[in-house]
Amino acid sequence: MTEAFRDRIDIALTVNGEQVEARVPAGRHLVDFLRLDLGLTGAHAGCEHGVCGACTIQVDGQAVRGCLMLAAQADGAEVWTLEGLTEQGVIRDLQDAFVARNALQCGYCTPGMLASIKELLDMGGVPDRATIREHLSGNYCRCTGYEAIIDAVETVAQARAGKGAA
């Protein structure tokens, strides 16, 4: 039996605003913990290499790759997934813009995209298209060609700044 299976670690964190206590295998990735142990399947496993961004979630206010962080490292952290952000209504405008601009096709990249975009929008200001591209350069989308995603982000940023028409 490998050590990884025996080594279990107790963690306490908040996920989507709720206290969670769990005993997890030391090697358990955060995205697997969320998906398999908590049933929060919004964040997806795309590459499990830290490249595609499909697993992106929010940890202590930052966009983090759930496949590169261990659940054990999230002890004491505040974790938000798309499910929780939806319930809070904090990115409703962004979600609406994604629907309206058709910024998704298969949708597999969408939850991770939204988490990365939230981080960008939370910085405030109105990012230009180059900044949006830069910020999202770690989130792959194989379907859309990205144009609609950038449009959606730009629309929301402008609207939030109170000068957008949309």
Added chain:
Amino acid sequence: MSVASPLPHDAARLHVTGQARYVDDIPLPAGTLHLAFGLSGVARGRITGMDLSAVRMAPGVVMVLTADDLPFANDVSPSAHDEPLLAAGAVHYIGQPVFAVVAQSHLAARRAARLGRIDYAEEAPILTIDQAQAANSRFEDGPRIYSKGDAPAAIAAAPHRVKGRFEVGGQEHFYLEGQAALALPQEGGDMVVHSSTQHPTEIQHKVAEALGVPMHAVRVEVRRMGGGFGGKESQGNALAVACAVAASMTGRPCKMRYDRDDDMVITGKRHDFRIDYVAGFDDAGRVLGVDFVHHVRCGWAQDLSLPVADRAMLHADNAYLLENARIESHRLKTNTQSATAFRGFGGPQGMVGIERVMDHIAHHLGRDPLEVRRANYYAEAAPAAGGAGGLSAPPFTPGERPPEDISGKKKQTTPYGMEVEDFILHAMTDRLATEAGYDARRQAVAAWNAAQPVLKRGLALTPVKFGISFTLTHLNQAGALVHVYQDGSVHMNHGGTEMGQGLFQKVAQVAAARFGLDVGAVKITATDTGKVPNTSATAASSGSDLNGMAVKAACDTIRDRMAAHLAERFGNDDITFADGCVHIGQDHTLTFAQAAQSAYAARVSLSATGFYATPKVEWDRIKGQGRPFFYFAYGAALTEVVIDTLTGETRILRADLLHDAGASLNPALDIGQIEGGYVQGAGWLTMEELVWDTKGQLRTHAPSTYKIPAVSDRPAVFNVGLWEGANREDTIYRSKAVGEPPFMLGISALMAISDAVAACGPGYPALDAPATPERILAAVRRVRDGI
């Protein structure tokens, strides 16, 4: 009316809230087991011994399966019966599944799968095109040859000639959701399978064979895929079959998903090609004769390689009338992953070949490549109307045939003898060139290149003519099942699968339009082999064409029954379905729900199947003669790039696309297909590089080494327009298929890079694909040396 509205994707809300469920998201019943394959470590050889004791003893392992343990068929091939689920004696590529581990968790299965010890008697693998040609290792007994006129004589007699060799790389699908399947054993030996597949019927068929049961004992359900692109047409068979066999043997649910490395190492990719060409032409660049030899690297098993290679031949003309053409195609068998369907299905490889020839001819003559392309275009189908959009088909009045070309000119045919009746690229090219400012930008690029020593710009406008239909004629059929409930809500099902392309929404729009309802009244349901049988793969861009028609037929059957009932009840047969109501003459209006209730009470069936078979198609693939396609879809793209001649790097500065989706069923979804297709096509030709080492190991087996376009790689300026026109053929609401054709708009990116490299000196770039920085640097050097 719901048709032609730019409605969002049917599951958009579910996606943006994280509720959309993929196979890997389905909550698992307690006791579910997980599978992983142990893979071959050599590219070719015989298995002389296997020691799986460490695998069996690994933590969490429940069972280990080898070929000998399989109760029935050991085959997961789509048709040729040459693809064992688990290697039986011989191995044919590095990554071939040899044994399957069934364990309590995904991780436990994967860990254990690494512990197998397999001894091989290794043989020298056949990896490259040259090795395969030397060994005559091929599918079919010899090359396929399609020809028209007398190409060798025309080339010999032509005033000018170019000749070249063009290597075109393959492509990994990189669907963001990897392959996945879940098998749930039922009472009496039945099996329910959830699979991320474009072809539920094939999964059903292969699972039934593997379990030794009739197809009726297996039900396959597919709600959605996280991308498919052809990579889930046949490549999901292995997972589904392995899960079903393990589930049947253990009596427990079994699930398998490939992790990304396994996915890339095990599954097939786009076929790479070597294209040898010779073309003879006149002073204007008009092709008098052209000869192509396609060398197609098919990998170890036949899979879909024959129709893929056929389709490459069928697109060797692209938009150009070739009076003398010869296309020879070698389907080579190599000890690599079995190359498979990928968006365009060989069409892109065939098309990029003739585009290379056009580029080469223009360079040889010192002419603008666009001028040469236009000189070779097929003749326009009908004179373009002066107004916007021109004619995808002459304006259509129901019941009337569109006017035919009566100019008395001789019929223009493709190299395979199909008449081209719907050509619209003259008008499309005019409009794109004008709107995107081709002439002015051509001058600006020349001025830039004259002034700049290091950064060179390039521009290219390339056309797309893509044939729509499965070339295996019998696949051009589809079925649907529609129910209207007493409350007026509608349940819709058809054989097409949703992989993000928006098929479900488009077809729901059709159903809603037939009943005069809002699209929200139509429930879209998962594809299910128990509801619609014997379906074709959702492929060949045919999803909405086929399933839209089948759903229309089913809806019309129900609507006609409802109308007949209401006509009798009210004594008036003037019945219209609109705005959620049914109007009977001037005097009576029922809500659709009331009409459904009335029909139900009168014992009228409110459920119907629908069926559609594409008309007109007829094709002999051995002779290479006939009409393989119902119609053609068209597009044109203008791409501008800049290259750094010191590093070989490229950037796409701007892309302008104009694409023909006929009378679009949903312009928003179609534009999404066009944007995504272009970026994926440009990725194929510019950055996505597959590298195998000399032992046959795929070295680019993870996203760390295999790069797909990121947001920063797409064009900074990206203009996309839909051509306004209607399909001259009687397709669903006169729309055109849009899944694959835009992929080939990406060819303009490669040709623009070639243009930029050509600015470095007198030589011809002869750029292979993908045009990686290394290749660009080498080409810059060749061009400077004037080779």
